[in-house]
Amino acid sequence: MRGSNDDPELANNADVMDLATTASAAIGVKKRTSATAVAGSRLVYTLEVTSAGPSDARDVVVVDRLPAPLIYEGWLGADWTCSFNAARREVTCRRDRLAAVSSSTVSVVTTIARGYSAGSLTNSVVANSPTSDPGTGDNRSSATVDVADVAGRTQVSNGRRSVVPGSDRFADASADGWGSIAYTGASSWRLVGAGFACLLGGVVVLRFRARRRR
Numbered sequence: 001m002r003g004s005n006d007d008p009e010l011a012n013n014a015d016v017m018d019l020a021t022t023a024s025a026a027i028g029v030k031k032r033t034s035a036t037a038v039a040g041s042r043l044v045y046t047l048e049v050t051s052a053g054p055s056d057a058r059d060v061v062v063v064d065r066l067p068a069p070l071i072y073e074g075w076l077g078a079d080w081t082c083s084f085n086a087a088r089r090e091v092t093c094r095r096d097r098l099a100a101v102s103s104s105t106v107s108v109v110t111t112i113a114r115g116y117s118a119g120s121l122t123n124s125v126v127a128n129s130p131t132s133d134p135g136t137g138d139n140r141s142s143a144t145v146d147v148a149d150v151a152g153r154t155q156v157s158n159g160r161r162s163v164v165p166g167s168d169r170f171a172d173a174s175a176d177g178w179g180s181i182a183y184t185g186a187s188s189w190r191l192v193g194a195g196f197a198c199l200l201g202g203v204v205v206l207r208f209r210a211r212r213r214r
Contacts, residue, residue, distance in 0.1 A: 022132055023055035023056075023058075023131055023132065024054065024055055024131065024132040024133065024134055025051045025052070025053060025054070025055050025056060025057035025098070025100060025129060025131045025132070025133065026051065026052035026053065026133060026134055026135060026138075027049070027050070027051055027057055027060065027098075027127050027128065027129050027131075027133050027136075027138075027139055028049070028050045028051075028052070028127070028138035028139065029047060029048065029049050029050070029062065029125055029126070029127035029138070029139060029140070029141050030047075030048045030050075030141050031045060031046070031047055031048075031064075031123070031124070031125045031141040031142060031143045032045070032046045032048070032143060033045045033046065033123075033143045033145055034145055035145065035146065036145065036146045036147075036148065037112055037121075037145050037146070037147050037148070038112070038147065038148050038149070039069075039112050039113065039114055039115060039116040039117065039147055039148070039149040040111070040112060040113075040114040040115075041111070041112060042073065042109065042110070042111050042112075043070070043109075043110050043111065043112055043145065044107055044108070044109050044110070045064065045107065045108045045110065045123060045125075045143060046105060046107050047062055047064065047093070047105065047106050047107070047108065047125055047127075047141075048103055048104075048105050049062060049095075049098065049103065049104050049105075049106070049127050050102070050103040051098045051099065051100055051101065051102055051103070052100075052101060053100030053101045054100055055100055055131060056097055056098065056099050056100050056131070057097070057098040057100075057129040057131045058096070058097055058129060058130060058131050059094070059095075059096065059097075059129060059130055059131075060094070060095045060096075060097075060098045060127065060128075060129045061092065061093070061094050061127070061128050061129070062092070062093040062094075062106065062125060062126070062127045063090055063091070063092050063093075063125065063126050063127075063128075064090065064091040064092075064093070064108055064123070064124075064125040065088070065089055065090050065091075065123075065124065066089045066090070066091065066108075066110060066123065067089075067121060067122070067123055068089070068113075069112055069113045069116040069118070069121060069147075070110040070111070070112060070113070070121070070123065071110060071111040071112075071113060072084045072086075072089075072091060072108075072109075072110055073109040073110055073111055074109045075091065075093065075106060075107060075108050075109065076106070076107040076109070077093065077104070077105060077106030077107060078104075079095055079096075079104065080093050080094065080095050080104070080106040081093065081094050081095075082094075082106065082108070091108050093106050093108075098129075112147055115149065116147055116149060117147070117149035118147065119146065119147065120144055120145065120146050120147065121144065121145050121147050122142055122143070122144045123142060123143055123144075124140060124141070124142040125140070125141055125142070126139060126140050127139050127140075
């Protein structure tokens, strides 16, 4: 800037203002699962985490506290790392980065304790990030499932397979997905009866042969 008179110090006539910008990302989470389930069967929760931007979300953390009837089995999700704190009954899943205007899904696999018969089961999850969030109203989500405990049905757990009462089938977690094979209490009794009949038939044949030899 120059005036009518000469300025002996021109170096201080200009200034630069630095405008600091703060990254922000609107994080949200939605939790989904089956509407109904049976005590003793597996229950998978799908957690969809979203970032509406405008910036990428860094160090995204999702915390899912499991109610007592749920038994933790494991997790599935690309670019996620999950751990389970048995004392706090918390599943904590972490992701280094979630791009702006994108979403990512992680699944938590559980089993409903056999004998649970409270009727319904509600489970909540919370998502956070150290990146500034302009609104936290959608950072929490919950899902409720109606649980049935069918009387007279056998509830069995054998490794990664479990009989699903009421549906007469068992779920098998395989590498390529979930499969099922028919398995009914009635048919199991038929198998026992058939085996007993075969045993009696064998005894009769042996006795008949023994009499012919005499």
